[in-house]
Amino acid sequence: MAAEWFRRLSLRARLTTVATILVAGALAAGAILLSAAVQRSLLTAVDEAARQRAVDVALLIDTGRLPDPIPVEAGTPLVQVVDAGDRVVAASPGGDRLVPILLPEEVAAVRAGESRRLDGSRLGMSGELYVVGAPAGEVDEPLTVLVARSLGEVEDATRVVRVVLFTAAPLLVGAFAVACWLLVGQALRPVAALRQGAEDITTTREHRRLPLPVAEDEVHRLAVTLNDMLDRLERSNARQRAFVSDAAHELRSPLAAIRTQLEVARAHPADADWDQTSTDALADVERLSRLVDDLLVLARADEAPRRRFEPVDLAQVADDVVARYESSPVPVRRVGAASVHLTGDVDALGRIASNLIDNAVRHAASAVTVDVAVADGGMAALTVADDGPGIPAADTELVFDRFTRLDEARSRDAGGTGLGLPIVRELVRIHGGTVALEDNEPGLRAVVNLPIRASES
Secondary structure, eight states, X not given: OHHHHHHHSOHHHHHHHHHHHHHHHHHHHHHHHHHHHHHHHHHHHHHHHHHHHHHHHHHHHHTTOOOSSOOOOTTOOEEEEEETTSOEEEEOTTOOSSSOSSOHHHHHHHHTTOEEEEXXXXXXXXXXXXXXXXXXXXXXXXXXXXXXXXXXXXXXXXXXXXXXXXXXXHHHHHHHHHHHHHHHHHHHHHHHHHHHHHHHHHTOOSOOOOOOOSSOSHHHHHHHHHHHHHHHHHHHHHHHHHHHHHHHHHHHHHHHHHHHHXXXXXXXXXXXXXXHHHHHXXXXXXXXXXXXXXXXXXXXXXXXXXXOOEEEEHHHHHHHHHHTTTTSSSOEEEEEOSOOEEXXXXXXXXXXXXXXXXXXXXXXXXXXXXXXXXXXXXXXXXXXXXXSOOOOGGGTTGXXXXXOOOGGGOOTTTOOOSOHHHHHHHXXXXXXXXXXXXXXXXXXXXXXXXXXXXXXX
């Protein structure tokens, strides 16, 4: 229940709560340790003073200068000298001269260096007493000096320290909680600005970006990363809108042509050449089918699907594609290496080769050649060349844009969909390769370079 309540708190409240609890625990532990250290220090001072006094009295005994009564200093209420028979030989003023401070077994213990703590009521005094001893006298007549010091000052000083610590600690914890709340709020202010910026971006189509914090910290780097992501999404969105618009325009043309032919034929059925009308409509339907197929390939390429890469012989792929062009208007001839192995998608490689050959066949004057070789740098090269009119050098990149067809390629019967070369570039990009158009003098040469990856055993 407590955990559920804690999870419902804001991040600011959770951080403040956790930090305050940790500081409160640390302060409490520190207060306890400090109080114990102060008490131990004071008790050590009392022990040293009492032992020093016992040694001084023992020295007086050994030199035969012990006065009676034994003089005492402040904080030492009682001094006794006890002989081996547990009789009091001398005592300080007000001390009992008949009953020793300690029992016989206790006298032996303090004589050996130990100490004893007694209730003062045992000697008719208030508070607690600290008793130590020191040996004195001759070997045959041993004496023991007993010194009792009051622990009242130690208890009073310890009590004052505890009161101060445990009174100041809550105030310090409260001040820390307030400071932590303010500091966490200040630290989270850039995050709030990012959230507000993201909210503003979702409510408008304007080119807007998230605000960058002044401090180049983790939040700043997050904002930079998010802005980069927004740039990519904006470019992708613009590209998608352009693609949809171009696709709609391209699909409208064959549909409009089919509709016009059928409406004219229905309006003048007696004069209509239904055989020619059906032939023209079928040509437009085939063009529409090719366009839809190309659009589907591009859509799948844009989605970056998981393709099945496997060891492939690029030369064999080229041979299989060339074999489909035996009845083409111009001969398609295969030249180059007999085998070039790489790792790739068989269907995609076949589509690359067929699109390039289709483009070459449409523009070739007398022949098309398909060359497969191993290029420098560990690349496999697929080259499709024709002897047609070629294209200007300024248009070699333009033709890779979607739905781009040069003026001489805009014939409805001979022209393509304007998607053949864009599809080639997308499929080559997926394989990590490059494609370029070069002057064949005469004609055009399309060169595809694909990396040769070691096949998995």
